[in-house]
Amino acid sequence: MPNMSLKRVPMPHQEPDVRNKNFSEVALGFTPEMAIEEASRCLNCKTRPCVSGCPVNVNIPDFLMHLSKGEFEEAYQVITRTNGLPAICGRVCPQETQCEGKCVRGIKGDSVSIGRLERFCADYHMKNVSTLPEKPESNGRKVAVIGAGPSGLTCATDLAKLGYEVTIFEAFHAAGGVLIYGIPEFRLPKEIVRKEIENLTALGVEIKTNMVIGKVLSIDELFDMGYKACFVGSGAGLPSFMGIEGEDLVGVFSANEYLTRTNLMKAYQQGYDTPIMKSKAVAVVGGGNVAMDAARCAIRLGAEKVYIVYRRGLSEMPARKEEVEHAMEEGIEFKCLNNPVRLLPDENGRVKAMECVEMELTEPDESGRRKPVVKEGSNFLLDVDTVVIAIGTSPNPLIRSTTPGLDTNRRGCLVVDEATMKTSREGVYAGGDAVTGAATVILAMGAGKQAAKSIDEFLSDKQ
Numbered sequence: 001m002p003n004m005s006l007k008r009v010p011m012p013h014q015e016p017d018v019r020n021k022n023f024s025e026v027a028l029g030f031t032p033e034m035a036i037e038e039a040s041r042c043l044n045c046k047t048r049p050c051v052s053g054c055p056v057n058v059n060i061p062d063f064l065m066h067l068s069k070g071e072f073e074e075a076y077q078v079i080t081r082t083n084g085l086p087a088i089c090g091r092v093c094p095q096e097t098q099c100e101g102k103c104v105r106g107i108k109g110d111s112v113s114i115g116r117l118e119r120f121c122a123d124y125h126m127k128n129v130s131t132l133p134e135k136p137e138s139n140g141r142k143v144a145v146i147g148a149g150p151s152g153l154t155c156a157t158d159l160a161k162l163g164y165e166v167t168i169f170e171a172f173h174a175a176g177g178v179l180i181y182g183i184p185e186f187r188l189p190k191e192i193v194r195k196e197i198e199n200l201t202a203l204g205v206e207i208k209t210n211m212v213i214g215k216v217l218s219i220d221e222l223f224d225m226g227y228k229a230c231f232v233g234s235g236a237g238l239p240s241f242m243g244i245e246g247e248d249l250v251g252v253f254s255a256n257e258y259l260t261r262t263n264l265m266k267a268y269q270q271g272y273d274t275p276i277m278k279s280k281a282v283a284v285v286g287g288g289n290v291a292m293d294a295a296r297c298a299i300r301l302g303a304e305k306v307y308i309v310y311r312r313g314l315s316e317m318p319a320r321k322e323e324v325e326h327a328m329e330e331g332i333e334f335k336c337l338n339n340p341v342r343l344l345p346d347e348n349g350r351v352k353a354m355e356c357v358e359m360e361l362t363e364p365d366e367s368g369r370r371k372p373v374v375k376e377g378s379n380f381l382l383d384v385d386t387v388v389i390a391i392g393t394s395p396n397p398l399i400r401s402t403t404p405g406l407d408t409n410r411r412g413c414l415v416v417d418e419a420t421m422k423t424s425r426e427g428v429y430a431g432g433d434a435v436t437g438a439a440t441v442i443l444a445m446g447a448g449k450q451a452a453k454s455i456d457e458f459l460s461d462k463q
Contacts, residue, residue: 006109053102055446090119149177151432152233154448214398236433246343255390286390
């Protein structure tokens with residue numbers, strides 16, 4: 001019989017006044033008893049709406065059924081039939097708007113904690129199973145994957161399982177993409193990413209780092225080297241700025257730079273000589289998950305005051321509800337309906353204050369969106385010595401500028417056929433943030449999975 005409790009089993013967490021001073025993982029994970037109790041809340045619906053809400057179509061009811069019986073490894077094996085990065089997805093996916101958002105239990109109570117249970121299964125496997133997957137027999141065909149982020153890793157995994165000889169070309173010195181440079185340790189421990197990538201290399205995937213495609217090699221040169229198809233999963237790492245006075249001052253960072261210094265370059269660890277501001281007061285401009293990550297890193301790096309400055313209201317904030325709540329609990333001050341208009345320097349050319357204006361929202365337009373407009377005469381100064389701009393990113397133009405015939409849209413994103421992830425160049429496929437602009441890890445993974453299927457069909461037809 002299902003557990004008919006309307007409330008989900010709570011996840012243990014570090015206390016806010018403890019965790020805001022360290023970079024250890026905030027959520028501590030379920031015990032086996034907690035996982036079994038929560039999994040037994042699944043009704044095993046015939047229509048399985050949760051599966052339709054998952055971009056990689058994990059067979060959620062089946063893995064929950066095994067989990068409710070204490071069959072932890074069997075549950076893990078169900079997940080990994082379609083999801084190659086379960087420990088990551090269980091931590092960073094916005095389940096509340098995807099699988100859990102479709103859960104029938106959510107109609108009259110809490111939805112089943114699908115993401116937390118996925119994490120439990122993956123963590124259990126990592127702790128208790130040491131064997132790595134075996135490399136499938138090669139089919140002799142080579143495929144190049146550009147970018148070792150979630151989209152590229154997923155595409156490479158699926159192709160490797162089909163016997164393709166896959167090489168990933170990664171611009172950074174380490175694989176993982178946004179998983180290692182963008183998402184902080186306290187949300188996604190890098191050891192978890194390393195272990196997921198270890199499974200990938202066991203399948204025979206070669207990862208070449210420090211390979212900036214468009215500089216070191218072009219896509220055309222990859223084809224000349226014998227690669228029969230190419231997947232572009234290069235992400236959207238080019239930061240956007242506001243274009244206001246003072247953005248060139250010392251102490252102003254893009255969120256990408258700030259998070260990369262903190263995460264990939266390990267500025268939070270004493271043993272690393274990573275240049276980063278030792279700030280007293282930090283303002284993070286933006287309201288998405290990246291803004292939350294930057295603000296929560298800032299307070300852990302020792303800032304006395306950290307502000308989120310966002311031009312719309314709290315209810316319009318695009319960040320995950322859980323991340324907003326965690327930030328508030330950790331002492332970050334939210335200044336909603338405010339917008340920067342100018343950054344002021346001190347005598348040394350370092351930012352010393354942010355001039356802001358108050359905003360108000362108009363009535364909803366045809367799309368239902370309320371537009372923020374300035375309240376005249378509402379200017380005020382916010383004393384800060386560090387400003388982090390987290391208002392979005394776009395794809396780097398390097399690949400499109402060095403690949404003739406590769407169509408892009410006005411935002412610089414690669415244009416693909418959404419059903420197949422084909423680009424305008426034969427044999428070239430793309431997915432993730434390089435196509436959509438900055439989006440979620442799981443959507444990028446879904447695109448990588450679809451591209452792998454299409455590449456297999458394309459190359460099978462060419463035999």
